[in-house]
Amino acid sequence: MVTRPTKTVQILVDARDAERAAHLVLAEKERRLALERERTSNKGPVTRKINACRKDMDALEALIAEGVVTVTVQALPWPAYRRLLKEHPPRPGDEYDAELGYNEETFLRGLLTAATVDAVDHAGAPYALDFDALLDDETGLDPHSTLAWFRAAMSLQTRPVDLSPRRRAS
Numbered sequence: 001m002v003t004r005p006t007k008t009v010q011i012l013v014d015a016r017d018a019e020r021a022a023h024l025v026l027a028e029k030e031r032r033l034a035l036e037r038e039r040t041s042n043k044g045p046v047t048r049k050i051n052a053c054r055k056d057m058d059a060l061e062a063l064i065a066e067g068v069v070t071v072t073v074q075a076l077p078w079p080a081y082r083r084l085l086k087e088h089p090p091r092p093g094d095e096y097d098a099e100l101g102y103n104e105e106t107f108l109r110g111l112l113t114a115a116t117v118d119a120v121d122h123a124g125a126p127y128a129l130d131f132d133a134l135l136d137d138e139t140g141l142d143p144h145s146t147l148a149w150f151r152a153a154m155s156l157q158t159r160p161v162d163l164s165p166r167r168r169a170s
Helices: 017-039 043-065 078-087 095-100 107-115 143-155
Strands: 006-012 068-074 116-120
Touching (some): 107 116, 107 143
16 A cells, blocks of 8 residues: 655634734733833732733633644645646636646645545544635635645645666667
């Protein structure tokens, strides 16, 4: 059995914007308290406030981590990758597509669907990927996560190279 190369990438399936905003507020509060602790002689009460702030920040970081999924992508066999390229040919007259060698609007979904072999949540439990929802332009993943996922999958898709030594003509 051939073992194909794999890569993992973390994607943000739930941005948890409210939790991130609250974390930023607490981080600023912690910074101000640390400055206050440096300027005061009675450090005990301020240290307790800092510790409470850090505890709240830790809880928010755990909530934020719940929005992250680790995806594993695998190199496709060369015939499967060629078939994928044929299924998503460049659009006629589109210079960018012609340069890439595939339809940039449809190829991403095809590649990610074919190359993704596993997804786990923050706790290591299997995560069911809904490609339609995740790759939706309006409500899906943020562009950074989509691009990281695509780049990881694309980096594994290379043409086979004949590395055998060439014989010289005598």
